Amino acid sequence: MAQREPSEEYLRQRGPLRGLKILEVEGIGGAPFAAMLLADLGADVLRIERPVADPAAVGGTDPGPALGRGRQGTLRLDLKSLAGRETMLGLIRRADGLIEAFRPGVAERLGFGPDVACALNPALVYGRLTGWGRQGPLARAAGHDINYIGLSGLLGATGRPDSPPSPPLAIAGDMAGGGMLLAVGMLAAFHERATSGMGQVVDAAMLHGSALLATAFWGFHQDGHWAGGRGCNLTDGGAPFYDSYFCADGRMIAVGALEPKFFGALCRGLGIPDAPERQQPEHWPDLRTELTAIFASRPQEHWVALFEGTDACVTPVLDFDSAPAHPQNREITFTTVEGRIMPKAGPDFSRTPAVARARHLEPSVQVLRQWGLAEEIPAGGSDQTAHQPKDDG
Secondary structure (H helix, E strand, O other): OOOOOOOOOHHHOOOOOOOOOOEEOOOOOHHHHHHHHHOOOEEEEEEEEOOOOOOOOOOOOHHHHOOOOOOOEEEEOOOOOHHHHHHHHHHHHHHEEEEEEEOOOHHHHHOHHHHOOOOOOOOHEEEEEEOOOOOOOOOOOOOHHHHHHHHHHHHHOOOOOOOOOOOOHHHHHHHHHHHHHHHHHHHHHHHHHHHEEEEEEEEEEEEHHHHOHHHHHHHHHHHOOOOOOOOOOOOOOOOOOOOEEEOOOEOOOEOOOOHHHHHHHHHHHOOOOOOOOOOOOOHHHHHHHHHHHHHHHHHHHHHHHHHHOOOOOOOEOOOOOOOOHHHHHHHHHHEOOOEEEOOOOOOOOOOOOOOOOOOOOOOOOHHHHHHOOOOOOOOOOOOOOOEOOOOOO
């Protein structure tokens, strides 16, 4: 009997990565973000954690319900034990992809580095994420997002000229430059595997990734269109028509009227002259003083209403409490998973949507069987409780 094609409803429920099995080895920041992206897109992600008393404690690796969403479960293995390592290798044989974010050499010492893993499973896409990369004088040094973006030049281009730069929420290095770049690389490797049948190692570094995010601005700088200091260029807060301002109620408004037609709409709304020369740098100080006084004269609500429906590029500055309530965000940006508000999965697909699903803290018997494990592994699995995968021949 011919096998039936999956139904449209099945495809809609699973996402475009349905059927891909990913092992996520415990980590923080960018690595669980990459795993979350793949899980949102429909991959079956099984997270591997050390058997510790409280992974959610300070310094622990529990990503929480938002960043940890979509996981099939968390399997606790002592990777330094023989039984835990053999279970890990058995899972690697059955995986399509693996994500780890250890410092260089750690996965090798634990016995499942790329040489071992890819020999066991030549089709494996082995995703690695580091801060500094695997070569160079800092390769084995500790670091965090602020250090990586500081060295790449990104942090130094951010903020006001008269104060130190403020770290942008550990996004540019950890999440975008690290986790998202790793996910993109793994997706490319999965695509190539469809032709070659072979996996490969995908190695992403947050230092490199954060510089990559600023490629356009490196181009501006090389072409002489970007000043050396921060806070004195078009999109770094230097231009008064691309900045944020306090309103009379203490809230803020964001202005992004870069192009002349948008600048004209801004000026008409505020009732001030829209002469093109006002956009030239020599006029920026006077224009900033004027805009600061005008926006401070009315509450945020007034300015939102005034510019609604115009092309002045004026919007409210919202925080985590108020952003989900905005009508546009309710339409496309946020979702609720088990009572928690969080950004929805993306991007949008016409047939196989990405979906933000709740995480499972322990894998079900069905999940363990799917991965070829002989029986359920109790919580806190260790050398005594890490059961071996079935021999599938």
